[in-house]
Amino acid sequence: MSDTANTRPTLSAVAARAGVSASTASLVFSGSGPVAEATRERVLEAASALGYAGPNPTARSLRRGRTGIVGVVTEDRLGDAFRDPINLALLDGLGDELADEGLGLLVLPWSPGSRADLAAAPMDAAVLLGCSADLAGSVELLRRRRIPLIAIEAPPLDGVVPIDLDNADATRRGAELLRELGHERVALVTLPLDIDRLRAPLTPEREAEATAYTAMERIRGAREVFPDATGVSAGASTVAEGYVAGRALLDVPGDRPTAIIAQSDLLAVGAIRAAEELGLAVPTDLSVLGFDGARLDGITSHVLTTLAQPAVEKGRAAGRAVRASLVGEMPAGVALGAELRRGETVAPPRA
Amino acid sequence: MSDTANTRPTLSAVAARAGVSASTASLVFSGSGPVAEATRERVLEAASALGYAGPNPTARSLRRGRTGIVGVVTEDRLGDAFRDPINLALLDGLGDELADEGLGLLVLPWSPGSRADLAAAPMDAAVLLGCSADLAGSVELLRRRRIPLIAIEAPPLDGVVPIDLDNADATRRGAELLRELGHERVALVTLPLDIDRLRAPLTPEREAEATAYTAMERIRGAREVFPDATGVSAGASTVAEGYVAGRALLDVPGDRPTAIIAQSDLLAVGAIRAAEELGLAVPTDLSVLGFDGARLDGITSHVLTTLAQPAVEKGRAAGRAVRASLVGEMPAGVALGAELRRGETVAPPRA
């Protein structure tokens, strides 16, 4: 107790007190190398007497060239990124896979302008998650740091390992179902098209300038079946936004769409709510297709027809890619598929 | 291009190429100290020629004694901790407050046994978030590292800055409202009592062994008004768990409770759902009180009567405490209050 200085004890201090060299003390803590039992005990005793908490992580990282940290680059505020159940599922998978390796997740909310942190944050690898905007910019910055980069559902980028989802094809299959049922007037409710997250009708101009890869791929898939399909973009993947979008599409004079392709389940639920509020029954008066198939704890009583994606597996795949990169391999990209899950929200259009 | 070795360039390499000393090159990047404009340019030029991405964060951290990282110790899997809207709101506040300072959040899901990471993760401070179980153990470990510790709603701990909520008092006020309305048979749906998260009726034994501070405080507050109140503990703060708890409390022979005090809004929603499924109208046949007052995007159409807590502010307060600690101050703890928000889910009991 008495010799516990008010400064953090170092390994050398412990070694000195135990009467051994720093090298030997280091071996005791790192476990790499033979140490006599008696010595080990003396060192540990000295450590606990000094209140030594183990090797300084920073110093160890410097020497070893590994921080044990994986950055997760998300958009926005932390909370927003994690508000989406699909991201949460992904995090579950990612965390799982990395925890085994003792890797921690450093969350890097990233907005254009604040890129300083990306350059200065200690990490061994980075996972780019839904960086719809200016992905290229951040990638460039990170690439210079020569750390492995894994991107979730991003356009192909040199030197970046892609973890992909067949967004276009899955949406196409969903759209085909609608067409087979007889639908012709189909409207889209898309995810935000860019960081501005404008809540507005789709226009060729807006689509041309869109930066959100996932949203655009899903639009593309829908158009393969309904080439003229249009719709509105939501400001976020939430029920509230889906509701607003739903009102915009349904509360109009003239011919309403008979089906809505929503780009997330939350948006779908919102659209359904809007429909019901307008006196439209789902699926009798309106079919609604979702995307994600994530657990929507308590959010709705409808069993959505949706394109269920393997979100946890997406995270796991990313985690495995990170691990592979860290041992020097160049992991192959992964392409995952979503599966059309038939629920109770689509039906033939009313005659 | 040609002299870009396959190894990461260092500051010295840049300095050498620019024909200056490492010290001067360092000044260029850190900005602390005068550098002639011409020199600065030469250094930056050399840096970009070598593809230098800026000072190695780890080395910088070692020298400066600061990592720029704040650990957030949560329970469980990442996803679970973030599934609770109240934690998300807290993260928003915390992230906001820390981002200004350039601090990143390192997420440390912590389960008994895996405490290795807590010892080895580089961080300048740690925020303990809902560490119901074995808090003492992790605190001891972290305290040895001499880093500032901030705990959200935890029992008082030496050397740990508390960010508290008046859980007991708030619940008491909610309970008083119920009593004033005439309720006598009141049941509790509590948050998990410990890491086992047993979904089971409350018993004196279980309560005695409970480790979840928040849950116990809220129980205590309720008992100040209804000393004999009992109920069930949920396995998580979710609608599904609330539903199960609600069934357990309501689907019974004999006298049902006329009111339920749920320890979170999600649990309250679940309980309401259970009630309605049993043909009980809320609030006519059953009053339900929630806790949190967080945004429940699209989860329910009921306007909950609840104890709204300032979750974002809780995060901000934690963030401020972290910042204060980092400049050497010993921040005072903060005690926040929840406010009874009258919704449409409580009413006098049916006569």
Next chain:
DNA sequence: CGATTCGATCGAATCGATTCGACCCGCTTC
């Protein structure tokens, strides 16, 4: 019994920066 091996330990170099004090030089100031 000499040679070899092995286990235990240590010294010194190293990881990649930051920072303090010294130094040089050109200018002002009395």
Next chain:
DNA sequence: GAAGCGGGTCGAATCGATTCGATCGAATCG
């Protein structure tokens, strides 16, 4: 013209560990 000053640069120490190669005694082997 000497002293003083301050901008600009550099050398060397330092942060706290890890790790490689060397050393040394004891045990094994032929």
